[in-house]
Amino acid sequence: MKYKSISKDVAIITILALSMAIGSYQLSGWLNDQMQNMLVYVNDLWFDADVYRIYYVMTDRMSVENDRSTTHPLFAIIAYPTMQAMTSILGIGPPRALRLLVAISAALWIVCLYSTMRLIDCKKFDATVFSVLAASSSSSIFWFAIPETFAMGSISILVSLAFIAFTRFKNINLIWYVILNIFTLSITITNWIAGLTVTYIKLSFRKFMVTIALALTIALCLWLIQTVLFPSAHQLVSNESGYILMTQAGGVINSLQAILVHSMIAPALLLRNGLGIVSGELILSFQGATLGSGSVWGAIAVIPWIFLLCLGVRSFFIANIDPGFRLTLVIILIGQVLLHLIYGSEVFLYSLHFLPLIIIFASLTTLTRYRKVALVLALLLIPLAFMNNGAQFKKSGICLGKLRLQTALSEDEQKMLKNSPMGFDSEYRCGI
Numbered sequence: 169m170k171y172k173s174i175s176k177d178v179a180i181i182t183i184l185a186l187s188m189a190i191g192s193y194q195l196s197g198w199l200n201d202q203m204q205n206m207l208v209y210v211n212d213l214w215f216d217a218d219v220y221r222i223y224y225v226m227t228d229r230m231s232v233e234n235d236r237s238t239t240h241p242l243f244a245i246i247a248y249p250t251m252q253a254m255t256s257i258l259g260i261g262p263p264r265a266l267r268l269l270v271a272i273s274a275a276l277w278i279v280c281l282y283s284t285m286r287l288i289d290c291k292k293f294d295a296t297v298f299s300v301l302a303a304s305s306s307s308s309i310f311w312f313a314i315p316e317t318f319a320m321g322s323i324s325i326l327v328s329l330a331f332i333a334f335t336r337f338k339n340i341n342l343i344w345y346v347i348l349n350i351f352t353l354s355i356t357i358t359n360w361i362a363g364l365t366v367t368y369i370k371l372s373f374r375k376f377m378v379t380i381a382l383a384l385t386i387a388l389c390l391w392l393i394q395t396v397l398f399p400s401a402h403q404l405v406s407n408e409s410g411y412i413l414m415t416q417a418g419g420v421i422n423s424l425q426a427i428l429v430h431s432m433i434a435p436a437l438l439l440r441n442g443l444g445i446v447s448g449e450l451i452l453s454f455q456g457a458t459l460g461s462g463s464v465w466g467a468i469a470v471i472p473w474i475f476l477l478c479l480g481v482r483s484f485f486i487a488n489i490d491p492g493f494r495l496t497l498v499i500i501l502i503g504q505v506l507l508h509l510i511y512g513s514e515v516f517l518y519s520l521h522f523l524p525l526i527i528i529f530a531s532l533t534t535l536t537r538y539r540k541v542a543l544v545l546a547l548l549l550i551p552l553a554f555m556n557n558g559a560q561f562k563k564s565g566i567c568l569g570k571l572r573l574q575t576a577l578s579e580d581e582q583k584m585l586k587n588s589p590m591g592f593d594s595e596y597r598c599g600i
Contacts, residue, residue, distance in 0.1 A: 185275035192274035195313035202569035216514040237401040242354035273319035280326035287333035294534040306434035307519040321356040328362035349383035416513035426515035434560035436461035466556035480530040
Protein backbone atom coordinates (compact mmCIF):
# COMPACT_ATOMS: atom_id res chain seq x y z
CA MET A 169 0.00 0.00 0.00
CA LYS A 170 2.85 2.32 0.87
CA TYR A 171 4.53 1.54 -2.45
CA LYS A 172 1.32 2.34 -4.36
CA SER A 173 0.97 5.61 -2.47
CA ILE A 174 4.50 6.69 -3.39
CA SER A 175 3.98 5.58 -6.98
CA LYS A 176 0.91 7.80 -7.28
CA ASP A 177 2.84 10.73 -5.85
CA VAL A 178 5.64 10.16 -8.36
CA ALA A 179 3.11 10.03 -11.20
CA ILE A 180 1.44 13.27 -10.07
CA ILE A 181 4.80 15.01 -9.62
CA THR A 182 5.92 13.91 -13.08
CA ILE A 183 2.75 15.25 -14.73
CA LEU A 184 2.96 18.55 -12.82
CA ALA A 185 6.66 19.00 -13.59
CA LEU A 186 6.30 18.24 -17.30
CA SER A 187 3.28 20.51 -17.61
CA MET A 188 5.10 23.38 -15.90
CA ALA A 189 8.26 22.89 -17.98
CA ILE A 190 6.38 22.75 -21.28
CA GLY A 191 4.17 25.69 -20.33
CA SER A 192 7.16 27.79 -19.28
CA TYR A 193 9.09 26.99 -22.47
CA GLN A 194 6.10 27.85 -24.65
CA LEU A 195 5.40 31.12 -22.82
CA SER A 196 9.01 32.27 -23.05
CA GLY A 197 9.04 31.33 -26.75
CA TRP A 198 5.91 33.35 -27.44
CA LEU A 199 7.29 36.31 -25.50
CA ASN A 200 10.54 36.05 -27.43
CA ASP A 201 8.57 36.21 -30.69
CA GLN A 202 6.94 39.46 -29.58
CA MET A 203 10.44 40.82 -29.05
CA GLN A 204 11.62 39.65 -32.49
CA ASN A 205 14.03 37.17 -30.85
CA MET A 206 15.47 39.89 -28.60
CA LEU A 207 13.93 38.87 -25.26
CA VAL A 208 17.27 38.34 -23.49
CA TYR A 209 18.25 41.96 -24.19
CA VAL A 210 15.24 43.44 -22.38
CA ASN A 211 15.99 45.33 -19.19
CA ASP A 212 13.46 46.85 -16.76
CA LEU A 213 10.63 46.90 -19.34
CA TRP A 214 9.08 43.68 -18.03
CA PHE A 215 7.88 44.84 -14.60
CA ASP A 216 11.36 46.13 -13.68
CA ALA A 217 13.02 42.74 -14.28
CA ASP A 218 16.75 42.62 -15.10
CA VAL A 219 16.55 40.13 -17.96
CA TYR A 220 19.54 41.66 -19.75
CA ARG A 221 21.68 41.51 -16.62
CA ILE A 222 20.77 37.90 -15.86
CA TYR A 223 21.58 36.89 -19.42
CA TYR A 224 25.08 38.35 -19.22
CA VAL A 225 25.72 37.01 -15.72
CA MET A 226 24.99 33.53 -17.06
CA THR A 227 26.88 33.86 -20.34
CA ASP A 228 29.79 36.29 -19.87
CA ARG A 229 32.22 35.73 -17.02
CA MET A 230 33.86 39.14 -17.57
CA SER A 231 30.61 41.12 -17.75
CA VAL A 232 30.17 44.16 -15.50
CA GLU A 233 26.63 42.87 -14.84
CA ASN A 234 28.10 40.54 -12.18
CA ASP A 235 28.28 43.47 -9.75
CA ARG A 236 25.05 42.53 -7.90
CA SER A 237 26.77 39.90 -5.75
CA THR A 238 25.81 41.93 -2.70
CA THR A 239 22.14 40.96 -3.09
CA HIS A 240 22.69 37.67 -4.96
CA PRO A 241 25.94 36.52 -3.31
CA LEU A 242 26.74 33.31 -5.21
CA PHE A 243 24.33 33.43 -8.14
CA ALA A 244 27.09 33.93 -10.72
CA ILE A 245 29.20 30.96 -9.62
CA ILE A 246 26.10 28.74 -9.69
CA ALA A 247 24.41 30.02 -12.84
CA TYR A 248 27.37 30.52 -15.19
CA PRO A 249 28.76 26.93 -15.00
CA THR A 250 25.22 25.58 -15.35
CA MET A 251 24.69 27.59 -18.53
CA GLN A 252 28.06 26.56 -19.96
CA ALA A 253 27.32 22.91 -19.27
CA MET A 254 23.95 23.11 -20.99
CA THR A 255 25.23 24.86 -24.11
CA SER A 256 28.14 22.41 -24.40
CA ILE A 257 26.21 19.20 -23.74
CA LEU A 258 23.07 20.07 -25.71
CA GLY A 259 24.82 22.03 -28.45
CA ILE A 260 22.34 24.91 -28.36
CA GLY A 261 22.80 28.68 -28.18
CA PRO A 262 22.65 30.61 -24.87
CA PRO A 263 19.19 32.17 -25.47
CA ARG A 264 17.55 28.78 -26.00
CA ALA A 265 19.54 27.24 -23.15
CA LEU A 266 18.33 30.05 -20.91
CA ARG A 267 14.71 29.34 -21.83
CA LEU A 268 15.31 25.67 -21.05
CA LEU A 269 16.81 26.54 -17.66
CA VAL A 270 13.76 28.64 -16.83
CA ALA A 271 11.54 25.70 -17.80
CA ILE A 272 13.56 23.35 -15.56
CA SER A 273 13.27 25.87 -12.70
CA ALA A 274 9.49 25.92 -13.18
CA ALA A 275 9.39 22.12 -12.99
CA LEU A 276 11.51 22.03 -9.82
CA TRP A 277 9.37 24.77 -8.28
CA ILE A 278 6.11 22.86 -8.69
CA VAL A 279 7.75 19.65 -7.42
CA CYS A 280 8.94 21.44 -4.26
CA LEU A 281 5.53 23.01 -3.72
CA TYR A 282 3.61 19.74 -4.11
CA SER A 283 6.12 17.82 -1.97
CA THR A 284 5.91 20.36 0.84
CA MET A 285 2.13 20.09 1.00
CA ARG A 286 2.30 16.30 0.98
CA LEU A 287 4.89 16.33 3.79
CA ILE A 288 2.48 18.27 6.02
CA ASP A 289 -0.19 15.62 5.36
CA CYS A 290 -2.28 17.26 2.66
CA LYS A 291 -4.06 14.59 0.62
CA LYS A 292 -2.79 13.89 -2.90
CA PHE A 293 -5.86 15.45 -4.50
CA ASP A 294 -5.66 18.52 -2.27
CA ALA A 295 -1.93 19.04 -2.91
CA THR A 296 -2.53 18.65 -6.65
CA VAL A 297 -5.37 21.19 -6.67
CA PHE A 298 -3.32 23.79 -4.79
CA SER A 299 -0.27 23.12 -6.98
CA VAL A 300 -2.38 23.77 -10.08
CA LEU A 301 -3.75 26.87 -8.36
CA ALA A 302 -0.17 28.08 -7.88
CA ALA A 303 0.60 27.31 -11.53
CA SER A 304 -2.40 29.41 -12.61
CA SER A 305 -1.24 32.43 -10.60
CA SER A 306 0.01 35.60 -12.25
CA SER A 307 3.36 35.12 -10.48
CA SER A 308 3.87 31.72 -12.08
CA ILE A 309 2.67 32.69 -15.57
CA PHE A 310 4.59 35.98 -15.74
CA TRP A 311 7.84 34.98 -14.02
CA PHE A 312 8.40 31.54 -15.49
CA ALA A 313 8.40 33.13 -18.95
CA ILE A 314 11.62 35.09 -18.48
CA PRO A 315 15.04 34.54 -16.88
CA GLU A 316 15.39 36.07 -13.42
CA THR A 317 16.86 35.14 -10.03
CA PHE A 318 13.46 34.85 -8.36
CA ALA A 319 12.72 31.34 -9.63
CA MET A 320 15.79 29.92 -7.89
CA GLY A 321 15.16 32.14 -4.88
CA SER A 322 11.63 30.80 -4.59
CA ILE A 323 12.91 27.23 -4.84
CA SER A 324 15.36 27.88 -1.98
CA ILE A 325 12.46 28.99 0.24
CA LEU A 326 10.34 25.98 -0.69
CA VAL A 327 13.27 23.62 -0.08
CA SER A 328 13.55 25.08 3.44
CA LEU A 329 9.87 24.38 4.14
CA ALA A 330 10.11 20.87 2.70
CA PHE A 331 13.27 20.35 4.76
CA ILE A 332 11.65 21.15 8.11
CA ALA A 333 8.52 19.20 7.17
CA PHE A 334 10.69 16.16 6.43
CA THR A 335 12.40 16.35 9.84
CA ARG A 336 9.19 14.91 11.33
CA PHE A 337 10.05 11.57 9.78
CA LYS A 338 13.83 11.42 10.06
CA ASN A 339 16.72 13.07 11.86
CA ILE A 340 18.88 14.96 9.39
CA ASN A 341 22.66 15.20 9.58
CA LEU A 342 24.16 18.57 10.48
CA ILE A 343 25.90 18.87 7.12
CA TRP A 344 22.51 19.18 5.37
CA TYR A 345 21.66 22.17 7.57
CA VAL A 346 24.95 23.74 6.46
CA ILE A 347 24.09 23.12 2.79
CA LEU A 348 20.58 24.51 3.30
CA ASN A 349 21.97 27.74 4.77
CA ILE A 350 24.48 28.12 1.94
CA PHE A 351 21.75 27.58 -0.64
CA THR A 352 19.24 30.02 0.87
CA LEU A 353 21.98 32.63 1.32
CA SER A 354 23.45 32.19 -2.17
CA ILE A 355 20.60 33.18 -4.49
CA THR A 356 19.03 36.15 -2.69
CA ILE A 357 20.54 37.24 0.58
CA THR A 358 17.21 38.12 2.26
CA ASN A 359 16.00 34.55 1.67
CA TRP A 360 18.59 33.39 4.18
CA ILE A 361 15.90 33.95 6.79
CA ALA A 362 14.42 30.63 5.63
CA GLY A 363 17.60 28.65 6.30
CA LEU A 364 18.27 30.48 9.57
CA THR A 365 14.74 29.87 10.85
CA VAL A 366 14.78 26.14 10.09
CA THR A 367 18.20 25.72 11.69
CA TYR A 368 17.32 27.71 14.83
CA ILE A 369 14.06 25.82 15.38
CA LYS A 370 15.43 22.31 14.84
CA LEU A 371 18.91 22.46 16.44
CA SER A 372 20.26 23.32 19.86
CA PHE A 373 21.79 26.76 20.19
CA ARG A 374 25.35 25.36 20.15
CA LYS A 375 24.69 23.36 16.98
CA PHE A 376 22.92 26.35 15.47
CA MET A 377 26.01 28.52 15.98
CA VAL A 378 28.33 25.83 14.61
CA THR A 379 26.10 25.37 11.55
CA ILE A 380 25.93 29.09 10.79
CA ALA A 381 29.68 29.49 11.27
CA LEU A 382 30.39 26.62 8.86
CA ALA A 383 27.90 27.90 6.31
CA LEU A 384 29.31 31.42 6.40
CA THR A 385 32.89 30.15 6.14
CA ILE A 386 32.12 27.99 3.12
CA ALA A 387 30.00 30.72 1.50
CA LEU A 388 32.82 33.25 2.01
CA CYS A 389 35.33 30.86 0.43
CA LEU A 390 33.03 30.37 -2.55
CA TRP A 391 32.56 34.13 -2.81
CA LEU A 392 36.34 34.65 -2.85
CA ILE A 393 36.64 32.11 -5.66
CA GLN A 394 33.80 33.90 -7.44
CA THR A 395 35.64 37.25 -7.24
CA VAL A 396 38.58 35.65 -9.06
CA LEU A 397 36.44 34.02 -11.75
CA PHE A 398 34.07 37.00 -12.10
CA PRO A 399 36.12 40.20 -11.66
CA SER A 400 33.16 42.56 -11.25
CA ALA A 401 31.59 40.40 -8.50
CA HIS A 402 33.81 41.85 -5.81
CA GLN A 403 31.40 43.84 -3.64
CA LEU A 404 30.45 42.28 -0.32
CA VAL A 405 28.34 45.13 1.06
CA SER A 406 26.27 47.74 -0.77
CA ASN A 407 23.92 50.58 0.15
CA GLU A 408 20.32 49.54 -0.58
CA SER A 409 18.71 52.49 1.21
CA GLY A 410 17.66 54.01 -2.11
CA TYR A 411 15.22 51.14 -2.58
CA ILE A 412 13.50 51.64 0.79
CA LEU A 413 10.07 53.32 0.84
CA MET A 414 10.36 54.48 -2.75
CA THR A 415 7.78 57.04 -3.81
CA GLN A 416 7.21 55.07 -7.04
CA ALA A 417 5.70 52.24 -4.96
CA GLY A 418 2.80 54.48 -3.96
CA GLY A 419 2.77 53.52 -0.28
CA VAL A 420 2.33 50.37 1.78
CA ILE A 421 -1.32 49.86 0.80
CA ASN A 422 -0.38 49.50 -2.88
CA SER A 423 2.42 47.15 -1.93
CA LEU A 424 0.17 45.08 0.33
CA GLN A 425 -2.45 44.54 -2.37
CA ALA A 426 0.34 43.56 -4.78
CA ILE A 427 1.55 40.96 -2.27
CA LEU A 428 -1.81 39.48 -1.34
CA VAL A 429 -3.81 39.78 -4.57
CA HIS A 430 -1.81 40.84 -7.64
CA SER A 431 0.57 37.91 -7.09
CA MET A 432 -2.39 35.61 -7.72
CA ILE A 433 -4.68 37.66 -9.99
CA ALA A 434 -3.14 40.04 -12.52
CA PRO A 435 -4.82 43.48 -12.52
CA ALA A 436 -5.06 45.93 -15.41
CA LEU A 437 -1.75 46.58 -17.13
CA LEU A 438 -0.23 49.99 -16.45
CA LEU A 439 2.70 51.94 -17.84
CA ARG A 440 4.98 54.04 -15.68
CA ASN A 441 8.31 55.79 -15.93
CA GLY A 442 11.15 53.43 -15.19
CA LEU A 443 14.21 54.10 -13.08
CA GLY A 444 16.72 52.69 -15.56
CA ILE A 445 19.50 54.27 -17.56
CA VAL A 446 17.15 55.63 -20.22
CA SER A 447 15.51 58.72 -18.79
CA GLY A 448 11.72 58.66 -18.98
CA GLU A 449 11.65 55.09 -20.27
CA LEU A 450 8.20 53.51 -20.00
CA ILE A 451 7.93 50.09 -18.37
CA LEU A 452 5.11 47.64 -17.65
CA SER A 453 3.69 47.79 -14.15
CA PHE A 454 0.98 46.44 -11.85
CA GLN A 455 1.91 48.68 -8.92
CA GLY A 456 -1.11 50.71 -7.85
CA ALA A 457 -3.58 48.93 -10.15
CA THR A 458 -7.10 48.31 -8.85
CA LEU A 459 -7.84 44.82 -7.52
CA GLY A 460 -9.42 42.57 -10.14
CA SER A 461 -9.25 45.25 -12.82
CA GLY A 462 -7.61 42.99 -15.42
CA SER A 463 -10.85 41.47 -16.72
CA VAL A 464 -14.31 40.40 -15.66
CA TRP A 465 -12.76 37.01 -14.83
CA GLY A 466 -10.23 38.72 -12.61
CA ALA A 467 -12.91 40.72 -10.82
CA ILE A 468 -14.82 37.50 -10.08
CA ALA A 469 -11.64 35.63 -9.08
CA VAL A 470 -10.79 38.15 -6.36
CA ILE A 471 -13.83 37.03 -4.33
CA PRO A 472 -12.95 33.31 -3.87
CA TRP A 473 -9.28 34.21 -3.44
CA ILE A 474 -10.02 36.57 -0.54
CA PHE A 475 -12.29 33.96 1.04
CA LEU A 476 -9.52 31.38 0.66
CA LEU A 477 -7.01 33.71 2.33
CA CYS A 478 -9.41 34.33 5.23
CA LEU A 479 -9.91 30.59 5.68
CA GLY A 480 -6.13 30.18 5.61
CA VAL A 481 -5.75 32.62 8.52
CA ARG A 482 -8.32 30.68 10.53
CA SER A 483 -6.81 27.32 9.60
CA PHE A 484 -3.28 28.39 10.51
CA PHE A 485 -4.30 28.32 14.18
CA ILE A 486 -6.43 25.15 14.16
CA ALA A 487 -4.81 22.87 11.54
CA ASN A 488 -3.05 19.79 12.88
CA ILE A 489 0.49 20.45 11.66
CA ASP A 490 3.96 20.22 13.14
CA PRO A 491 4.59 23.26 15.41
CA GLY A 492 8.06 23.72 13.94
CA PHE A 493 6.66 23.92 10.42
CA ARG A 494 3.90 26.29 11.53
CA LEU A 495 6.42 28.64 13.14
CA THR A 496 8.79 28.48 10.16
CA LEU A 497 6.02 29.24 7.67
CA VAL A 498 4.75 32.27 9.55
CA ILE A 499 8.23 33.70 10.20
CA ILE A 500 9.26 33.43 6.54
CA LEU A 501 5.92 34.76 5.30
CA ILE A 502 5.88 37.72 7.70
CA GLY A 503 9.51 38.42 6.83
CA GLN A 504 8.73 38.50 3.11
CA VAL A 505 5.65 40.69 3.59
CA LEU A 506 7.43 43.21 5.82
CA LEU A 507 10.41 43.36 3.45
CA HIS A 508 8.35 44.03 0.35
CA LEU A 509 6.04 46.51 2.04
CA ILE A 510 9.03 48.85 2.20
CA TYR A 511 11.50 47.63 -0.46
CA GLY A 512 11.34 48.25 -4.20
CA SER A 513 9.07 50.15 -6.56
CA GLU A 514 7.41 47.17 -8.32
CA VAL A 515 6.40 44.61 -5.70
CA PHE A 516 5.09 42.17 -8.34
CA LEU A 517 8.73 41.70 -9.37
CA TYR A 518 9.38 39.76 -6.15
CA SER A 519 6.10 37.82 -6.09
CA LEU A 520 7.61 34.38 -6.67
CA HIS A 521 9.22 34.72 -3.25
CA PHE A 522 5.94 35.06 -1.38
CA LEU A 523 3.19 33.60 -3.62
CA PRO A 524 4.07 29.92 -2.86
CA LEU A 525 4.09 30.74 0.86
CA ILE A 526 0.60 32.19 0.54
CA ILE A 527 -0.54 29.11 -1.41
CA ILE A 528 0.79 26.77 1.30
CA PHE A 529 -0.81 28.99 3.93
CA ALA A 530 -4.17 28.67 2.14
CA SER A 531 -3.71 24.89 1.70
CA LEU A 532 -3.71 24.45 5.48
CA THR A 533 -7.50 24.76 5.26
CA THR A 534 -7.59 21.27 3.70
CA LEU A 535 -6.34 19.94 7.05
CA THR A 536 -9.39 21.29 8.86
CA ARG A 537 -13.14 20.79 8.78
CA TYR A 538 -13.28 23.51 6.10
CA ARG A 539 -11.52 21.24 3.58
CA LYS A 540 -14.44 20.91 1.17
CA VAL A 541 -15.08 24.65 1.18
CA ALA A 542 -11.41 25.31 0.41
CA LEU A 543 -11.37 22.81 -2.46
CA VAL A 544 -14.53 24.30 -3.99
CA LEU A 545 -13.03 27.79 -3.79
CA ALA A 546 -9.71 26.62 -5.27
CA LEU A 547 -11.37 24.68 -8.09
CA LEU A 548 -13.54 27.70 -8.89
CA LEU A 549 -10.52 30.00 -8.80
CA ILE A 550 -8.25 27.96 -11.10
CA PRO A 551 -10.11 28.53 -14.42
CA LEU A 552 -10.88 32.15 -13.52
CA ALA A 553 -7.20 32.81 -12.75
CA PHE A 554 -6.02 31.04 -15.90
CA MET A 555 -8.34 33.07 -18.13
CA ASN A 556 -7.56 36.39 -16.49
CA ASN A 557 -3.82 35.89 -16.11
CA GLY A 558 -3.44 34.38 -19.57
CA ALA A 559 -5.19 37.36 -21.15
CA GLN A 560 -3.11 39.83 -19.14
CA PHE A 561 0.08 38.00 -20.07
CA LYS A 562 -0.84 38.25 -23.75
CA LYS A 563 -1.51 41.99 -23.43
CA SER A 564 1.76 42.44 -21.55
CA GLY A 565 3.71 40.53 -24.20
CA ILE A 566 2.26 42.58 -27.04
CA CYS A 567 2.87 45.80 -25.16
CA LEU A 568 6.44 44.72 -24.37
CA GLY A 569 7.12 44.42 -28.08
CA LYS A 570 5.77 47.94 -28.62
CA LEU A 571 7.88 49.33 -25.79
CA ARG A 572 10.99 47.69 -27.18
CA LEU A 573 10.25 49.21 -30.56
CA GLN A 574 9.66 52.62 -29.01
CA THR A 575 13.11 52.77 -27.40
CA ALA A 576 14.71 52.44 -30.85
CA LEU A 577 12.78 55.41 -32.34
CA SER A 578 13.41 59.12 -32.34
CA GLU A 579 11.29 61.44 -30.16
CA ASP A 580 9.11 62.48 -33.11
CA GLU A 581 8.66 58.86 -34.18
CA GLN A 582 7.69 57.93 -30.62
CA LYS A 583 4.96 60.58 -30.68
CA MET A 584 3.72 59.26 -34.01
CA LEU A 585 3.67 55.73 -32.61
CA LYS A 586 1.58 56.77 -29.62
CA ASN A 587 -0.97 58.41 -31.88
CA SER A 588 -1.13 55.54 -34.37
CA PRO A 589 -3.30 52.39 -34.28
CA MET A 590 -0.19 50.59 -32.95
CA GLY A 591 0.17 53.02 -30.06
CA PHE A 592 -0.40 52.49 -26.36
CA ASP A 593 -4.08 53.38 -26.50
CA SER A 594 -4.83 50.66 -29.01
CA GLU A 595 -7.34 47.86 -28.54
CA TYR A 596 -4.85 46.12 -26.25
CA ARG A 597 -5.06 48.98 -23.75
CA CYS A 598 -1.38 49.07 -22.90
CA GLY A 599 -1.70 52.41 -21.18
CA ILE A 600 -3.68 53.63 -18.19
